[in-house]
Amino acid sequence: MMADSVSVEVVGLPYCTTCQKAVAYLEERGVAIQNFRDVKTQPLSRAEVEELARKVGGAEKLFSKRAMKYRKMGLHEQQLSEDDLLRHMTEEYTFITRPVIVRGDRATAGFSAKRVDELVG
Numbered sequence: 079m080m081a082d083s084v085s086v087e088v089v090g091l092p093y094c095t096t097c098q099k100a101v102a103y104l105e106e107r108g109v110a111i112q113n114f115r116d117v118k119t120q121p122l123s124r125a126e127v128e129e130l131a132r133k134v135g136g137a138e139k140l141f142s143k144r145a146m147k148y149r150k151m152g153l154h155e156q157q158l159s160e161d162d163l164l165r166h167m168t169e170e171y172t173f174i175t176r177p178v179i180v181r182g183d184r185a186t187a188g189f190s191a192k193r194v195d196e197l198v199g
Contacts, residue, residue: 084198085110089130090177092116097177100189104179109198117171124168130178133185137163140187142175 090097
C-alpha cells in the first residue's frame with residue numbers, strides 16, 4: 079500500500095479507456111486523485127502544455143503520434159520542432175498522450191503500471 083499522503087492530478091478524457099484504467103490502478107493503490115482534468119472541456123493553455131512537457135521529460139514524450147490527425151495533417155512527413163509539438167498539443171487536445179499523471183514536479187504520459195509505480199511509490 080502507498081502512503082496516504084500521495085495524491086496526483088490526472089489529465090485526460092473521462093471516456094478514454096486508458097485513462098479509466100489508470101484511475102482504477104491509482105485507486106487500487108490508495109492514491110488520491112486530487113483533480114481529473116478533462117482536456118476536451120477544459121483545454122490546456124500553451125503554458126500548461128509546456129509545463130506538462132517539462133514534467134514528463136520533453137514535448138516528444140507528451141506528444142501522441144497515435145492521434146488520428148497526426149497522419150491526416152501529414153505531420154508524420156514533417157520534421158517537427160519542440161515548438162511545433164507544443165503548438166499542435168495546445169491547438170488540438172488529441173495530440174496529448176493520455177493520461178498524464180502529475181505528482182508535484184514530475185509526471186508520466188500514457189499509462190504504464192511500472193512508470194506509475196515509480197511516480198507514486
